[in-house]
Amino acid sequence: MAIRIYNSLTKKKEDFVPLEEKVVRMYTCGVTVYDQCHIGHGRSLYIFDVIRRYLQFRGYDVHFIRNITDIDDKIINRAQELQKSWETVVQENIDAYKRDLKALRIDEADVEPRATENIESIQRDITGLIAKGYAYEVDGDVYFRVRQFKRYGQLSGQSIEKMLEAVRIEPDAKKADPLDFALWKKSKENEPGWPSPWGTGRPGWHIECSCMSLKHLQCRTLDIHAGGRDLIFPHHENEIAQAEPLTGKPFAQYWIHHGLLTINGQKMAKSLGNFITIQEALKTYRVDALKMFFLASHYASAIDFSDERMKEASKAVEKISILLKRVEPFSKTKSESKLWEDPSLALPAWREKFSEAMDDDFNTPKALACLFDFVSETHRFIDTHQRDRAYHHTITAAGKLIEQWCHEIFGLLGDDASDKPSEEQERLLQERQEARRNKDFRRSDELRDLLREKGCIVEDTKEGQSWRRG
Template identity: 45%
Template sequence: MLRVYNTLTQSKQEFKPLHDNHVGMYVCGVTVYDLCHIGHARSAIVFDTIYRYLQAKGYDVTFVKNFTDIDDKIINRANKEGLTTAQVSEKYIEEYYRDMDRLGLKKPTHEPRATMHVQGIIDFIKGLIEDGYAYESNGDIYFSVRKFDGYGKLSGKNIDDLESGARVEPGEAKDDPLDFALWKASKPGEPSWDSPWGKGRPGWHIECSAMSTSYLGQHFDIHGGGMDLIFPHHENEIAQTEAFTHKPFVSYWLHNGFVQINKEKMSKSLGNFFTIREILDRYEPQALRLFILMHHYRSPIDFSDQSLKEAEKALYRGYASLRFVQSLPVQGKPALSSENLGAFMQKLSEYEACFYNAMDDDFNTAGALSGFFDLMRLINTHFKDATSKPDTEAVKKLNTFVKSAVEILGVFDNDPQLFLSSRREKRLAWLGLAAGEIEQKIAQRALLRKEKKFKDADKIRSGLLKQGIAIMDTPAGTVWDIAEE
């Protein structure tokens, strides 16, 4: 049974979709005016994993993730660079895909853009005005927050406490400082759309209401985003949507925690951020993904080089274990005695249960990974030096679990042999070494070892290690790899 933490009720609840096997999920995407940073990566990875897990549970998921492609920041950027807003958003949507593809994100079902839904937004606003929830003022349209009963229910805020802190932009003519813009009259030179209230453009919050309900219906299952969106963005979405539809909007609100640097929120305004690509230039994309999944999605995570290096080591170790499974002989006598087989199967079931129970408990990927790493140890114990054919039943069960787990995690899902060898080649090129050179030295060393000239043999080994190459003598001969730092 899947349980999820719902921000709305501030508690874990059993997950029950509205329409039997179908799940509608909407996640707030990015405003495309700049490169994405690690915080965006976390949100994307978290909800990608949730999407994958819901599918693995057999749900038919409609996953909608938007692009905000019209907004003050985009207009500013366009002015600064002498481009149109469309050119700016187009450029950063491309950059977004370049990053997200490297992170192994599955394509959502729909990725709508606000500018493609302006008519729906206008219709939405019209309805709100007709019902008396919104009003016009100098070509702007505002939502009357006090007219909506229940404002503050998501963020746990009291409407009267908010009053004092509310901000009014110069030139705004709101009836109440808490009211927020649904539609903004355009200034000269700004992109605009025709509307019953003159030329203008959508406010931020309304696009998500219009797009989510258009794809998923007026009441759908999951709405997600970063914790900073709880207020005011999601609070406003609830107000305007429920005012419009007179129905509950979303069943489960899911929010991911922040990425921090030295215990401080990573953000544009603080300037303490890393873009996704500068990190991916230095670390394996799957290491970043693994790092994020080793923490619960609602907790803050502190980002550091050390953490990424640790995740990378764990990543390689996992792939190395999976490579053993891949290279098992298919013939020969059975590798496991019957009592070993029994113990093996029992542990396998145990780790599998650990994995799925953790995922069922509010997508606890960190807990699930413990089952997965336990499994890696089990593989190393039983198969590392396997020269005989392992039990077919055991391998089959093992493969089934591994395949399903890596599909859910989006980590360890490459071909282990290819992953490790391509990594080896990359690092080799970076070190400026050639494989042939290394193998030659290993052959030299083998001769010396045969002659028991261990001192000279060890010299070759330590020389290679200084160059960043580690060698290992195995029953099957000497193998080499890039030495870890």
């Protein structure tokens, strides 16, 4: 069965057919490095990592590019604010970004192109657009002539007239039309700049992405272009407008957009004081809990971050760990034939159910529901099938299947030290489990308080105790 993807361009769920058999060329809009990454970036980075992993799992050779915008008005403004050079601001934030990716255990892209390393190619594209009548230079700036591109608005589904109403008419008399956007910006004094046929300046944001995606994926049409929903207009609309006149081909076959993230129902903003960086979130919650929270909603939905939701996510992660711990001893016994699995746990059917969910537009909540049903079924099998011929082997195979889903596709249950309790916490957790088993609730409560002092919040669930940072 084919993977089906909701394509923002056609506004339909469609069978996924890449242009080259078994090869996927995928580009995602990366970060602008003027500040640290927040958990909204975390969602974007993670969810596209999961999609990449799933496509690989389904046998595709995925060429994956994620850019870094390292020159932008925001970077220049931040450098002025901090009285640092723009290069320092960029380097500090790239270092922080790489640290975040590592902490989240998200794979590097095949290429992570930076705008400033692709200036020549960007200039070549701009020159091409001027030559074809799609762009014009005015006093060191170059603008894209929006009305020249007849399909403008196809992605965001807006008419030019509607857009014109929405666009604030800037007092910029240089533009021939208020809808036109900058491809090249002339540098002011003391601003970074690169020599160009139009004088010293820097590229606009939109041209970076259309240029670097096609260049580094070495194609004229991408299979998948991905990004946040907030980028559809104008960023992605502009990317299409820039790319298609140059290549004469559709820019991307499938457009995937993730929904946005709010915090306790509010938009995240520095001014509201609810801005949570990835590093801050990981001081309170485990990496796997954060990932579980992202997976619990479909990538296209808006999600709301709250302590409550994070607690649920922590418990969900713990459910998987509890089962895997229970399964572990069975894998150490070699008593049965490896060729025969007990049909009462029907592993192939579970495998199929999971793939069906993921094939349906990467429906992670549906896939998780399948995973947790399978966790319960495996507990039940362990409790009730002791007499079965392939008892040990079936349990081991079930554990391996859960591990495969968690590791290979969701990037969960990594062996990152920060995701495990410390030795002391582990000892106290075990002692508490023992106390509860002996119904020594006073001791178990004492240990819970002690663990809290040591930064470990314990909760009791049906399957046993779970813990999270606190």
